[in-house]
Amino acid sequence: MGVAQNIQKQISKLADGVTFKYEQLDINPQQFLAAAKAIERLIAKGVIKRVSTGVFYKPKKTVFGELKPSEEEILKPYLFKKGKRIAYITGTSLYNRLGLTTQVPKSMKVASRDKRITVSNGNVKASPVKSYVEVTDKNFYLLQLLEVLKDFKKNPDLDKSSAIKILSNKLKELNPTETELLIKCGLAYPPRVRGFLGALLESIKTESDLTAIKASLNPLSEYEYGIDNKQLSTVENWNIK
Template sequence: MQEGTTFKYQQLDIDQSEYSAAAKAVERLMKKDIIKRVSTGVFYKPKQSAFGELRPSEEELLKPHLFLKGKRIAYITGGSLYNRMGLTTQVPKTIKVASKIKRVTTKIGKTQVKPVKSYVDVTNENYYLLEILDAIKDFKTIPDLDKKSAITLLKNKISKLTENDLSKMVRYAIKYPPRVKALLGAILEFSRKKNGIESLRKNLNPLTSYKLGITEEALPTASKWNIN
C-alpha cells in the first residue's frame, strides 16, 4: 500500500475466510504505528515528511465512501469544498458528502460526516462540475464570502471548462434551484459564453428576482438575470 492512501480489507487481495487473521495482523501493525485507522474497517499507511507524519486529505480519507466497486458515486461538498476552493477561510465542524444513491454517515477522527442528496447521479466525469454548481447554489450562505472575489473565482473556473463540460453543466443546472440557473446564466453571459444561456433563461420565471447581494460592479450582467 502506498503511503497516504486508504484501504479496506477487500483491497488486500485475500479471501474472506482470511479476514479474521488479517484483522489481527492489522491490529499488530496499528500498535507499532505502521498503519492508522480512519474508521471501522478503513485504514491508511501514514506518510512521513521532514515535519513528521502527514495525515491524508479529506478526499483520501473518505475515498472508500466516495466510490463503489471502483466507480465514483459521491463527492465532498459544503464548507469543506468551499474552503478548498478558496471561497471561505472557515473550516467546518462537519463534512458533507453528496450522493444520489448512498447516504454517507461516518466519522473522520472527531469530525462528523453527514449525507447530502445530490441533484444528479455522481460520476468521476462530472463531480467537479457539480462542485461548481454547489458553490453557486450556496453562494449567499457561504461564510466570510467576498462576493466580488468569489464571482471572479467562479468565472475563472468556468472559463477553463471545455464546450462539452459547459453543455453538461447547463444540463445539470436545470435540475438545481432557479437561483443557480440565474447566477450561472449571468456568469456565462459576463464571460461571453453563449453555450446554454437560452436554455437556462427558458427555465426561469421572468417575474422572479434573486436576492444574492451581488452588485453590478461585481457582476455587470446580474440585473439581466433579475439578480440583486
C-alpha cells in the same frame, strides 16, 4: 503467489497516506478470510493502519514521525462504491478549498443522490446532503461549483466580488464538453442557481448555448443574491438582484 504475498504486493504499490478498502484490492471472494488475516498481520507489523472498520492506510513517515491521512483522504472511501464515485464533499470545507472562505468547519458535508453518508471518525465528521443529480467521476467537480452557487448567500464572510472572479475563472477553465454537462446538471437545480449560472456563463462569453437555461426560468421572477452589475455585468439579463 499466496494471498498474503499478493495483498502485500498490492499495498506496496499504494502511495503513503492514501486510504483504501478491501474492495480496492484484487481479492477473490473465496480468499476474503485469508485476506482479512493478512491485513491484520500487516496492521500488527505497522505496515498499514486502520482508519475505521474496513478502511486502512499506509502511514507516511517523516522526520517528525508518522503523518495521518488528511480529512478529505479519510472521507475518500465513503465517496466511492465498488470503484465508482457516488458522492462529493461540499459545504464550508469545499468553499475553504476554493478560497471562498477562511472558515474551517467542524464537520464536513457529503452529497450523494441515493445514499445518506454519515461519518464519525475521531475528529473527522461528515453529515449527509442530497445531490440534485446522480454523482459520477465526470460531473462531481461541476456539481461542486453548482453547490457554491446554491449556497452563495449562506457564507457570512464571503467577499462577493472575489468569489465571482474565482468562479468565473473556474468556468473559463472548462472545455466545451464540460460546460455543456454543467448546463445539463444545472437544469436540475433551483431557479436562482440556474439564473446565477446563466449570468456567469454569459459574462465569460461562453460559446455554449444558454437557451435551455433561459427557457427554464420564469421571466417575472427575481433572484436575490445582493450582487450588482459592477460585480457581475450580466445580472440584469438574468433578473439577479
